Amino acid sequence: MHEMSIAQSIVDILRQEMEKRGLTRLIRATVRFGRLTNTVPEALETGFMAVTAGTPLETAVFELVEIPVRYRCFGCGKEFSPEEPNRLLAPCPHCGEEFGHTVISGKELYIDSIEAE
Numbered sequence: 001m002h003e004m005s006i007a008q009s010i011v012d013i014l015r016q017e018m019e020k021r022g023l024t025r026l027i028r029a030t031v032r033f034g035r036l037t038n039t040v041p042e043a044l045e046t047g048f049m050a051v052t053a054g055t056p057l058e059t060a061v062f063e064l065v066e067i068p069v070r071y072r073c074f075g076c077g078k079e080f081s082p083e084e085p086n087r088l089l090a091p092c093p094h095c096g097e098e099f100g101h102t103v104i105s106g107k108e109l110y111i112d113s114i115e116a117e
Contacts, residue, residue: 007047026060074100
């Protein structure tokens with residue numbers, strides 16, 4: 001379960017940022033993740049709860065926002081979101097090209113915002 005190590009890394013970053021700014025209470029952390037990262041939101045949330053249990057961060061709201069998959073077609077250059085983003089073949093709805101698309105979004109994983117005092 002790679003989500004546990006991701007949760008630990010997120011908590012480490014949150015602690016570092018809070019320490020830099022002299023903050024002691026985390027209210028909310030928002031994390032954005034791309035669909036192509038194969039991150040299971042429930043597992044990441046469970047990992048966050050496990051890593052923060054018994055710490056000052058355990059009362060924080062942990063918000064996850066999925067970033068949809070977007071491609072730029074290799075054939076015609078148009079952007080599109082595949083109907084089934086987890087399929088290996090994603091035919092372009094404009095020209096039918098199935099291979100070589102550029103991923104525009106869907107691979108991201110980052111802390112979007114931190115609310116703390």
